Amino acid sequence: MSLLEVDGLTRFYGGLRAVGDLSFTVGEGEILGLIGPNGAGKTTVFNLITGFVQPSAGTIRLDGKSVVGLRPHAVAARGIARTFQVVKPFPGLTVKENVTLAAFLRHPSRRDAEAAALEVLGRLGLGHRAGDLASQLTLMDQKRLEVARALATGPRLLLLDEPMGGLNPSEVDVASRLVDQIRKGGVTVVLVEHVMKAIMRISDRVVVVSQGEKIAEGPPAQVVKEPAVLAAYFGKRAAP
Numbered sequence: 001m002s003l004l005e006v007d008g009l010t011r012f013y014g015g016l017r018a019v020g021d022l023s024f025t026v027g028e029g030e031i032l033g034l035i036g037p038n039g040a041g042k043t044t045v046f047n048l049i050t051g052f053v054q055p056s057a058g059t060i061r062l063d064g065k066s067v068v069g070l071r072p073h074a075v076a077a078r079g080i081a082r083t084f085q086v087v088k089p090f091p092g093l094t095v096k097e098n099v100t101l102a103a104f105l106r107h108p109s110r111r112d113a114e115a116a117a118l119e120v121l122g123r124l125g126l127g128h129r130a131g132d133l134a135s136q137l138t139l140m141d142q143k144r145l146e147v148a149r150a151l152a153t154g155p156r157l158l159l160l161d162e163p164m165g166g167l168n169p170s171e172v173d174v175a176s177r178l179v180d181q182i183r184k185g186g187v188t189v190v191l192v193e194h195v196m197k198a199i200m201r202i203s204d205r206v207v208v209v210s211q212g213e214k215i216a217e218g219p220p221a222q223v224v225k226e227p228a229v230l231a232a233y234f235g236k237r238a239a240p
């Protein structure tokens with residue numbers, strides 16, 4: 001059985017079908033790249049899986065058990081964490097406080113939650129910023145903090161929404177290694193990312209969506225050559 005099974009997932013916003021009859025699975029220990037042009041429905045898929053938005057149709061199962069209808073907090077308790085495309089730390093709290101809040105999910109005592117937060121921050125190379133305000137971090141470190149908050153909830157499955165957006169090439173290399181390190185630590189990853197170099201390098205498999213539907217699936221090097229994928233990405237920009 002796959003860790004995550006999404007079947008027939010559909011979400012309408014009024015007359016707009018943001019996600020349409022989408023099915024895919026994620027195996028334990030895998031890094032799955034979820035790619036597609038802007039507006040393809042990628043963030044909506046994450047919102048659906050994590051209970052921020054309810055599906056119009058379809059099923060979502062973690063370890064064979066449905067997570068549809070659960071509130072975001074309950075989905076997190078089941079072991080699914082996500083980051084946001086636009087980072088959302090509490091700017092007036094310290095880095096450590098931000099991560100401690102997330103760690104309370106598994107560690108009800110403050111002392112244990114703080115210890116867990118410091119452990120995650122150390123793993124992500126942010127230990128030395130623990131006492132700084134989140135608002136004082138660089139973009140790269142804010143992205144790290146976003147990942148640290150997600151990891152502090154103790155997930156089995158981590159959904160990363162464009163973690164490399166806005167980073168320079170050497171920061172992208174660092175972030176790619178970080179994602180690989182997270183997987184080696186036993187967490188399965190779904191990665192939404194526009195930085196193709198990173199997707200190609202670290203995804204085991206890629207699912208391509210366009211206008212809410214899956215248009216291709218397979219190893220990254222193979223998928224990027226498929227005509228439907230090239231058309232979805234470049235079709236509208238073809239020379240007149």
Ligand SMILES: Nc1ncnc2c1ncn2[C@@H]1O[C@H](COP(=O)(O)OP(=O)(O)O)[C@@H](O)[C@H]1O
Pocket residue numbers: 013016017018036037038039040041042043044045
């Ligand atoms: N809350 C919402 N209300 C109305 N339309 C939405 C909402 N969220 C997303 N959409 C629409 O759904 C489509 C998919 O959006 P999104 O999932 O953000 O795409 P992506 O992350 O792939 O860029 C877009 O057309 C977007 O405008």
Ligand SMILES: [Mg+2]
Pocket residue numbers: 042043044085
């Ligand atoms: Mg998005």
